[in-house]
Amino acid sequence: MTKVIKILGTGCPKCQSMTGVVKDVVSENNIDASIEKVEDIMEIIKFNVMTTPALVIDNVITIKGRVPSKDEVLALLN
């Protein structure tokens, strides 16, 4: 089943590096997933997060406010 990954962030450097990490993990491991970057503040607020960047996998907030390592993201996706 395709995983739906959303990255919430208004475009700060941290958000960009999170996007980079997630994209790398998905392509390096051939994971079936769609990645969407959510930059609209109204959309971000709907998720009730207070610190960005936040990583949302299948509508569950998994990480907020920090950039995860590749291993961490891989573990969350498996």
Next chain:
Amino acid sequence: MFDWAQNIADWLVYDVLNFNKGQHVAEALNFFIYDTTKILILLFLVIFFMGIVNSYFPIDKVKNYLSRNKLYGLEYLMASLFGVVTPFCSCSSVPLFIGFVRGGIPLGVTFAFLITSPLVNEVAIGLFVGLFGLKTTIIYVISGVLLGTISGIILQKLQLERYLTPWVKEVLANAQREQDIFQAEKQTFKQRFRIIWAELVKILKGIIPYVLVGIAIGGLMHGYIPEGFFEKYMDKDNLFAVPVATVLAVPMYTNASGILPVVQVLVSKGIPLGTAIAFMMGVVGLSLPEAMLLKKVMTLKLIGIFFGVVTLCIIISGYIFNIIF
């Protein structure tokens, strides 16, 4: 505590590189090596400690605490204190603001948090201890916390809710002292440690260039500017010095890491500490990029009032510092 760092610096400069004592280059280099070693160690310790605190007491818990408890006026002080231990990236200021409003936390309390958080942060504290010593650091931290608290109380009194942007007013109307079910990340200390460590390395990597450049500039000035050089321009009796320094500082957006080593040298060359600290607070506490972000939730008028009140409080604390020291 850092005698050994001084010994290493002396050994490198006078023995290994064979400079003579009293040479400008030698003094500047010695200062650079000693300061860099000392400051990096202090930064490491403070960031690590704050990382641990923050791991066990994240922002969601702060919000729930402020939202749930009736604190009878102490909520401003609490919010301000939480600001110290919660790292804050200005790019998170909007979601954070909304989160607080939604949780039914009064606007003034939210402001208290927003003011103190960038003003007294782990990097500023680490640098402050290294450059000015423990006593001045404690005074800086206390004034930062009080500044947030008092500004928050003033801003609350001004009843600024009407100057929020329309959609935020709507959020405010639906606010409730809700109890978010906070899924505390159940982690072992080992897992937490890995995350704290990774963050620590990232923060240090990010600021080291600024610190090095700042200390290098400071070192040069230290070696070449005569003692008491600034006293004739900016002594304590010059009443305009504090406001001018503060107002100049607000549009500047450098992180504390670059500016503090320079400020320290300015102080050692005769600029009054209060004037220097007001300048520092203006640079670190208020910034134009943050104002731009806040435009999404506040009208320009509200941003203006917010910045105005904080600037005023900074100027007052600058004067108080100059009287104390």
